[in-house]
Amino acid sequence: MGFFSKLKEKFTQQVDKVTEIVSEKVNSVVEKAAETLKIDRLKDGLAKTRKSFVDKFKMVLGAGRKIDEKLLDEIEEILITADIGVNTTEEIIEKVRKRVKKEGYEDAEDVYKLLKEEIHEILLKSPSANNDAIYHIDESDKPKVIMVIGVNGVGKTTTIGKLAYNYKKAGKEVLIGAADTFRAAANEQLEIWAERAGVGIIQQLQGADPAAVAFDTLKSAIANKKDVVIIDTAGRLHNKANLMAELEKISRVMKKLKPTAPDEVFLVLDATTGQNAINQAKEFMKSAPISGIVLTKLDGTAKGGVVIPIANELKIPVRYIGVGEKIDDLQLFDPSYFIEALFGLDDEVDEEDEGKME
Amino acid sequence: MFESLQEKLEGALKRFRGQSVISEENVSEALKEIRRALLEADVNLNVVKKFVDDVREKAIGTEVKGKLMPDQLIVKIVHDELVELLGSKTAELTLSPQPPTIIMVAGLQGSGKTTFCAKLARNLRKKGRQPLLVACDVHRPAAILQLQQLAQQVKIPVYTEDTKDAVSIAKNALAYSKKFGRDIIIVDTAGRLTIDEEMMQEVRNIYDAVKPTETLFVCDAMIGQDAVTTAKAFHDLLSLTGIVLTKLDGDTRGGAALSVLNVVGKPIKFVGTGEKLEALEPFHPERIASRILGMGDILTLVEKAEQQIDEEQAKKLEEKIRKNQFTFVDFLDQLKTIQKMGSLKDLLGLIPGMDKQLRNVNIDDKAFKKVEAMILSMTLQERNQPKIINGSRRQRIARGSGTTVQDVNRLLKQFEEMQKMMKMVTQNKRSRFLPKLPGFSK
16 A cells, blocks of 8 residues: 555544544534523423422522421422422432431532432433433334323313324324314314314214224224324213223224224323322223323423322323423423423523513 | 321320320321321412411310210311311302393313303203303314303303404403393303413403403312412402312312312302213312311212102111011112212212222222122012022023122122121111122122
């Protein structure tokens, strides 16, 4: 090999290396930016929530204060007012207390960090940490069937509209099945959302058999090679045996066309709901294999803290959060972001919030 | 999860059996349990704190007398206090002396406003009124259509306009009602979050435009700690005159009732107990108090039973039980009566002290059908004299009812046990547990 060709080779290697480094740098910047954007969006949605939470914490964890039982009591109260529930709150406090003793923390400010870590761990223990693959659909597994369930008035229909929009935006072909054949005007409401999202919808007359609607939808989706099927169901209180049996029937009938259906079952929970949400999740689990929770109406003053005991006791991951009434207001849930947004003490954002609130 | 407060208190106060006066010392553990029970029932923390302090004050120094144990006494004090807070009697709707009465309905999204409006309209028409529904939810997709469809079921007119201006709809509806002689107008508004200033202003504008006789806040019974914030925001803006608690047919403890009442200071006027339009009931403070405390709701149960069992029938039955003549014929009657009363699981939840043993038992109402089928496959003679049911008869019954001989055996055995139990009960040997119902072994 001649001198020049050697030089050329070396040069090429260098260039490649530089390109690699540069592109890595660029990527990381882009990723960071995307991440910030995501946090900001979520923070925006949770601004109110975070505000009251953080304010309370600031009051309790003021500078110079030492950790004592009274402080822990006050923190316990803050957690309870966030609907985290007595049991899980006590668990968290107990863990913090142990760590304070073992790791020798003294300042009240340290408790904040401990709390964040402990709650984070609860949310991480549940599989909600793994939300990345949600828009990915295996070619061989098409169509992915998502069934959406929940009690009355939690926002199932709205969630489906937003979910369909998200999938559509991710380049997927979506078909919605209007299996809420009970509530007055449920069909029409879903139709409007399907139109907004620009996706197809299968429906029958009010009072039709919901399982038949689900079956038709899936059949049509298979015939037309759709990527995703989203089945809306009527709101039902979880203590009504016959209505829960209906849910089982919907799943059973769909299995005739696709043995794995429904591939995902999302339980929609209203963030304003209190401890009853745990009963809801428990009961719905008996009738459908819930694969994730969608927490709606988080843009209000409610904190949605009840997902923490649900993640703690039932190990059901939170998949999405709804932070507004617009079609693009359904976001992937990420425990880190959620806690960051809930606990974030970053002053810059705080000032912004204050501006907004006044 | 649903362990009743009474049971917890029994544990907390066991040590103090026999003490004659409730003291700071023996009550502190119990108060902790009460605090916990209220929080688990979603009563707001601040409301709980105040409540527990009040109870402490009332309880300390109270003499333990009569048959009540200290735990029972405290539960009684708590219960009475709760009932008092919840309003000691049922509140009626205020009607304007000069028609039309204007009822405005407001609340968060998904609390059940539209359904409530239709229920209320139906309820008022039953009382001879001429209600008009007004569709002012111009925001949610298909909300107007929903109200129209519900109203159509009960044949009540709905006033709508093809505009996004809810205030003008409300105003025009008022004029319309005067022209067409409707004496009550019910204004359905869009659900809104209290931080949405624009939407809150809209509801205020509607309020100013129609000056309602009643402004009702519709609240989901399952709402958590945030109930207070929400109720306060609506009350500050609209000076509410009453509260409607919806979805109370779920298994929520409904502590929100206490929180919201505490903030608004106005009575709960209605509760929603189902998706059907007739499922609207007046509010009974007693019942919610028991429910919040996880004590069951014996009053509702009694009332339900009263509706279904006529007295004569009941007397005959009692007689039969006393004479140990309770047969499958009677049992079949009983089953039918119970079925009329609603789902068995709901009923069991209403019985105090039953929660713990039965809450986890998944009672399937289909089990009734099975038992019914077995009894219906018996001859009349067999029903009256179960003793004659031998092996071959059992086989026939099983075949006839699509069950197995084991099922029949179980039913017969449990029926026999039940007869014994019933005899015991009527002989005044009080049993803490209800007799096992045949066919529901688990």
